[in-house]
Amino acid sequence: MRAPPPTALLVALLFQGSQAALPVFAADAPARPPTTAPAPARRIVSLQPSLTETLCALDACERLVAIDRYSDWPASVQPLPRVGGLADADIERILAALPDLVLLRPRNRVAERLKELGLNVLALDARSHADMRRNMEAVAQAIGRPGAGEALWARTDARLEALRQQLPAHWRGKRVYFELHGGVAAASEASFIGETLARLGLRNVVPASLGAFPKLGPEFALRADPDLLIVHDAPGMPPLQARPGWHAMRAVREGRTCRIAEPRFDVLVRPGPRLDEAAQEILACLAAVDRQTVGGR
Known part of the structure; x- marks a missing residue:
């Protein structure tokens, strides 16, 4: 009998190792923090540049194992494997990175499929400053650093206020x-x-x-x-x-x-x-x- 293809083996391993231990994040609303308290994510795939940047601003860049094709800041993410974008994320390459969390936008076409395969998915969107603030804290909670997102927003907000004073x-x-x-x-x-x-x-x-x-x-x-x-x-x-x-x-x-x-x-x-x-x-x-x-x- 032929051995199963590598992807099938990988999916099987993911189901065995993650189905029971890693609950799936809710992705039904933008910027909503996880409703469960999973173990802090250590291997993260980001499929959105702004979420890549948020993770790195929270001093957790080293947890990234793959990123989308457009993430380019900070420079330290440049050598990471690329796994596509909003419309063409490569599921097999995402699985190969063995993530315990995938960050993406709610409209990403692979979100539901990744959840079906047993991966933790945190879907976050941002159209306003309030959304961005919530996203920062949601990511902070996902990496086991509650409160760090609020602190990041406070620093960002203070810099904006200082720049306001510079408008001619x-x-x-x-x-x-x-x-x-x-x-x-x-x-x-x-x-x-x-x-x-x-x-x-x-x-x-x-x-x-x-x-x-x-x-x-x-x-x-x-x-x-x-x-x-x-x-x-x-x-x-x-x-x-x-x-x-x-x-x-x-x-x-x-x-x-x-x-x-x-x-x-x-x-x-x-x-x-x-x-x-x-x-x-x-x-x-x-x-x-x-x-x-x-x-x-």
């Missing part, structure tokens, strides 16, 4: 359009990005009533006429003046735009512990605009 007075209350996905969406007041803008003292032209990250065409920004545009400077992106009507927009005409390239744009759009870096990037953008425009004050 002539920028306070100015209206911002923060573009996403190459121009087909934006961050609204209801998003964590919108909250960061508000925390600094800026205003978002996209109302919370449209949802956190509404799909919007270039005509919305044209009608909103913001004081500042923040966009992703992706490879091959055409000049902003090339968009329909944007050549006449005051922000474009007067050079009040910030085209931010990767990896700095990633810092702005990840709901993780580098919120202060995101705020610093926005302040740097404002300073650059002031240097490049006449009558910045």
Whole structure:
């Protein structure tokens, strides 16, 4: 009789070693801490960059055994095995890492299958600062360090408040359009990005009533006429003046735009512990605009 394939053996071992001892985390709501008290996770696979960063900010980077393809901070995670992303996570490679916890977003397609295979799954999403705070503590509890997440958030919050004091007075209350996905969406007041803008003292032209990250065409920004545009400077992106009507927009005409390239744009759009870096990037953008425009004050 032929021996079973390696994957089948691995799954069998996982069932024997983890089914009884390792309860499965609930994944039915974003940012909800585990409802049980399992042993602290020691071998962790992260399928979301912001969760990778959260784990490392909690001084537990050494517990990572595999990560998604987009996790790139801190530098110490770079050599780790890559197991795919939101839409194409590789179950066999995840199993091969022998994790006792998998961190991912609720919408990850492999979440249910991993639970069926007996793995602990902690599904966390973040659209607001409050979600991020809960996520930090949920991860802290999962690694056996209750309270560490709250402490991390307190430090992050204090840095944000200090940066708020650095916003130049002539920028306070100015209206911002923060573009996403190459121009087909934006961050609204209801998003964590919108909250960061508000925390600094800026205003978002996209109302919370449209949802956190509404799909919007270039005509919305044209009608909103913001004081500042923040966009992703992706490879091959055409000049902003090339968009329909944007050549006449005051922000474009007067050079009040910030085209931010990767990896700095990633810092702005990840709901993780580098919120202060995101705020610093926005302040740097404002300073650059002031240097490049006449009558910045």
